[in-house]
Amino acid sequence: MSIELKSANSVKIGKKFSKKRNNNSYSIDEVSKLLFINKNYLLAIEKGDYSIFPSESFAKAYFKKYQNFLEISYDFPGVYDLKVEKKHKKISTEIIFKNNFNLNNSIIILSAFLIFLFGLAIYYFFIKLPISIDSIIEVNETDAENITLEVSTTTKTDKVLSLSDEIFINNSLILEFTGDCWMELYKNGEIIEAQLFRNENVYERIIEIPFKIIVGNADFVKGSYNGNDIDFKTDANRLTRVNTVIFSND
Numbered sequence: 001m002s003i004e005l006k007s008a009n010s011v012k013i014g015k016k017f018s019k020k021r022n023n024n025s026y027s028i029d030e031v032s033k034l035l036f037i038n039k040n041y042l043l044a045i046e047k048g049d050y051s052i053f054p055s056e057s058f059a060k061a062y063f064k065k066y067q068n069f070l071e072i073s074y075d076f077p078g079v080y081d082l083k084v085e086k087k088h089k090k091i092s093t094e095i096i097f098k099n100n101f102n103l104n105n106s107i108i109i110l111s112a113f114l115i116f117l118f119g120l121a122i123y124y125f126f127i128k129l130p131i132s133i134d135s136i137i138e139v140n141e142t143d144a145e146n147i148t149l150e151v152s153t154t155t156k157t158d159k160v161l162s163l164s165d166e167i168f169i170n171n172s173l174i175l176e177f178t179g180d181c182w183m184e185l186y187k188n189g190e191i192i193e194a195q196l197f198r199n200e201n202v203y204e205r206i207i208e209i210p211f212k213i214i215v216g217n218a219d220f221v222k223g224s225y226n227g228n229d230i231d232f233k234t235d236a237n238r239l240t241r242v243n244t245v246i247f248s249n250d
């Protein structure tokens with residue numbers, strides 16, 4: 001059962017978002033289209049329940065994007081702090097359970113483990129090892145040549161595949177991440193990819209112009225298209241570090 005990421009404060013702030021949107025005469029569907037954010041995420045913010053979001057950084061990015069659109073300013077509610085606290089309580093409970101484990105049961109388990117190790121040692125030294133030695137003696141020179149040939153063939157195949165990967169860069173989009181980041185990819189005005197990434201993750205895709213990329217935490221992403229570097233940092237929003245890069249035929 002997942003932990004509910006909701007508090008009195010998050011609900012209160014969510015009502016402020018909902019009230020401001022209604023005062024501006026926007027429907028939830030209209031805001032979703034204007035911001036390119038799934039309306040379920042917007043409704044979650046307005047209800048103050050962040051359980052739907054896959055991570056805290058993802059939730060904070062959409063929270064900031066939504067409040068900037070409404071031209072309001074609130075601190076992100078500390079619902080994820082509550083999640084950490086509950087997790088620590090659960091760990092403490094598990095530790096208490098382990099400390100109260102019956103001593104007699106521990107002795108029985110330890111004895112069974114030692115017997116298993118003893119049996120394994122007998123099997124290895126008196127049964128498996130002699131068979132392995134006999135198998136080695138039976139290997140002749142012809143077998144050795146065949147083994148060498150198979151290894152050489154495999155190595156050659158690997159080199160050919162690597163060369164093909166380097167040549168094929170047409171319409172190739174490559175993103176490398178050095179920290180927590182989210183990315184949305186749009187084609188013809190429709191979202192075709194929305195993912196969260198961690199440090200050392202790499203995203204690759206073949207896609208033709210025109211398309212658009214939106215990234216959060218732009219400082220943590222490096223990219224290239226057709227071998228040309230993409231600058232996500234320069235025009236990123238100073239506060240949210242969200243940036244939009246458009247690739248067109250113009």
